[in-house]
Amino acid sequence: MLLSPPDVGPLEEEMVVEAVRSGWIAPLGPMVEAFEAVIAERCGRQHAVALSSGTAALHLALLEVGACAGTVVLVPALTFAATANAVVYTGAEPVFVDCESKSGNLDPHLLESALRQLQGEGVFVAAVVPVDLLGRCADYTRILPICERYGVPVVSDAAESLGSSHEGRPAGSFGQMAALSFNGNKIMTTSGGGMLLTDDAATADRIRYLSTQARQPTVHYEHTEIGYNYRLSNVLAALGLAQLERLDEMIGRRRALRQQYVDLFAGQPGVTVFQHPGEEADNCWLTAVCIEPMEAGWSADDLRKALDAVDIESRPIWKPMHQQPVFAGARSFLSGESDHVFATGLTLPSGSALKPKDVDRVVATVRKFLGA
Structure with missing residues (x-):
């Protein structure tokens, strides 16, 4: 997926x-x-x-x-x-x-x-x-x-x-x-x-x-x-x-999926849905979660591996440009925020083409992971 x-x-x-x-x-x-x-x-x-x-x-x-x-x-x-x-x-x-x-x-x-x-x-x-x-x-x-x-x-x-x-x-x-x-x-x-x-x-x-x-x-x-x-x-x-x-119909489906992720992770310590709240004006192209391992007891990479094991694609949020080997040594004005987002963030299946059974499979996998 x-x-x-x-x-x-x-x-x-x-x-x-x-x-x-x-x-x-x-x-x-x-x-x-x-x-x-x-x-x-x-x-x-x-x-x-x-x-x-x-x-x-x-x-x-x-x-x-x-x-x-x-x-x-x-x-x-x-x-x-x-x-x-x-x-x-x-x-x-x-x-x-x-x-x-x-x-x-x-x-x-x-x-x-x-x-x-x-x-x-x-x-x-x-x-x-x-x-x-x-x-x-x-x-x-x-x-x-x-x-x-x-x-x-x-x-x-x-x-x-x-x-x-x-x-x-x-x-x-x-x-x-x-x-x-x-x-x-x-x-x-x-x-x-x-x-x-x-x-x-x-x-x-x-x-x-x-x-x-x-x-x-x-x-x-x-x-x-x-x-x-x-x-x-x-x-x-x-x-x-x-x-x-x-387009508007497809955005609507992505926004509805974003809300499902918000509900899924509600109450989970150390887990936030990235860019939520405040996405009312967004197209919700990709939904990501940020995980603080010390609070959650698990990391973004732990969840990624659980999803990958059942052939569900997830990815870290963009690796910052100053960390990319091709731009090593490039001048940068940094606060550490992009490094933190990369370390804690994970994008989840977000496409408007996902069928209800696909979404159900993602939700079930995440729930099983959280239960474990």
Whole structure:
């Protein structure tokens, strides 16, 4: 049993078949344009550009704000590697900033300290990339004014948070640009894919140009700068259109599953459901629990092994970037919170495609473990 398997059905099949029969098989086409329009509207943006992945969206967004060799980009310590990898693709250096304990999201106090220190040293900070961890929007109410004071653009990594909101604004609406992901395990999927969101028409045009190999509008193939093969196909956009019609329903099932976990662990000493309470505005993409071993009498790894023994997937929350061997020695502003979340946290099966019998099996396994 997987953590978050794709949730697809007859509607997705119908729309993919429609795209195939239309003859628009190669990248671009009417389904791509329609998908961009509905995603932009859902996220409160003027423009959306469909791309091959969320990582591609981050890469192009960072290039657009000026990330390059000799600059740095501030990235949360607690995130998936793709956020930091996109920084490296531009030639810039990722600098990691620790998280808040309850949300796991970028700590605004540490962020301000990092910006003050780096700019005081004469370091050029090209961007700040907050991440909406596990579907919980970062605290943009505090982050955006800080970045504005220091004159640093914000690129929102909303890869995990489509359908969530913060202070009444939808995920993806924050920052100069934002990136969404439609990977196979996300809240909705196009198999693989992503989206760049912006309110600036010139930026959207520039991203489209770069993502189609930076081809000049001539009768022959003319290129004056390096481009990328980053566009989404018409067939995959059809899958996305169908998924988007079902998005709220799928979020509802994940939220109901979150509540089952809250009830399951209620009263267990040393155990809390991560990001609960306060998830009313979240899409509940993944549900995690944090276990304090000294209080609980068991660890996150003990529970993981019990689930693994019956073929139920669970995983620690993201291993912090400053602990990753590939980023050994990277500059970091740390409080220890991301290390603690990693040591105590465990994500549980959370997918909207899970059937009642699947959920019952997870609950029964956990109850047996707790009883033992």
